[in-house]
Amino acid sequence: MKRSVIFSLLLMMSISFALAETACDLDVSLLNQDPYPAVPGDYVKLVFQVEGLDSPNCNDITFDLTEDYPIKFNPGETGERSFKKIDYIKDYESNLLIPYEVRIHKDALDGANPVEITVQSKSNAPITKTFNIEVEDIKAKFEVYVKDYNYQTNEITFEILNIASIDVEALALEIPKQNSITIKGPNRVIVGDLDSNEYTTADFEAIPSDGEFKINLIYSDTINTRRTAEKTVSFDSSYFTNRKADQTTTGTGTYVFYAIVVLLVGWWIARKFSKKKK
Incomplete structure (x- = not known):
């Protein structure tokens, strides 16, 4: 009886060890x-x-x-x-x-x-x-505005503000082909690095129409991945026409020149008249 109990215990222990193993x-x-x-x-x-x-x-x-x-x-x-x-x-x-x-x-x-x-x-x-x-949100966020447009040279200046909490590198601004703006010359300008909460400008020769057009901002993020952010920019020609800075003004030098001419003409007439009297 005792032998059978011991044998059973040994068998159960062997099975347990085998299962555990x-x-x-x-x-x-x-x-x-x-x-x-x-x-x-x-x-x-x-x-x-x-x-x-x-x-x-x-x-x-x-x-x-x-x-x-x-x-x-x-x-x-x-x-x-x-x-x-x-x-x-x-x-x-x-x-x-x-x-x-x-x-x-x-x-x-x-x-x-x-x-x-x-x-x-x-x-x-x-x-x-x-x-x-x-x-981590490492995508940059930008605000883009038309800072200036010169109707004599067709030069348009964009102001780009980095409103994200990260710096960006190798920033380029691209204006794709579209009906609302016609680009003369290159349609992509390399701007360079732009720190957080800093701004920069980019110039193009272009003929924009009143309304909206698309631009692309291409940059490298903090893990050196090239990304593209598309922005919509508004253009209103009334802000860039009939400005004081665009109006032709007569400078002081012009007034001095005309004054000298008048004096010389008067002196010549007076001299000629005095000679006739003699």
Whole structure:
């Protein structure tokens, strides 16, 4: 009797050790985020790593990235990935790399934004973990106005103000072809770097019509990505006609010249008249 009890206990312990030895102990980490930080409204690539697959029981792995703020999948896509068979080699580490490309919500807040994943093997209960995606709004914001227009030279001057909290580099202003403004010469002007809350100007030879036209501001952001911001600019010719600065004025030198001419003519007439008297 005692022998059978001892045998049963030993058998149960052996089974327990065997199960523990072959248990599928899954763990997940966020291996990479590109770009870092992510930009609101843009795509970000995420790579998750699943570890703890060092067991022949680790089959039928299901991994799910939950679609919730601040991430969104493309139409027709989901966050679920299934792996029916995992290559297992005894005494060697096995893992899965699971990539995603998702769009960040355009109103995502700066800083850490949580995303949730769930992973499960056929023989284990699901495991849920939360990871943080770093987000930073690095898109520049501009205000653009027509500062001046010269009807004699057809030169139009734009004033560009960087109202974002970031500096931009290699800024260029481009006026695409459109009916509301005709460009003579190059339609793109390189402005250079523009710090936050600073302004600069750009000049073109152009013939604008009253109304609105589009311009493009092309720049490099803080992660050295070239971006384009489209702006609508208004032009009203009444602001640039009949100005005092445009009116022809008679200078002091002109008055002095005419005065000298009058004096010389008067002196010549007086001299000629005096000679006739003699």
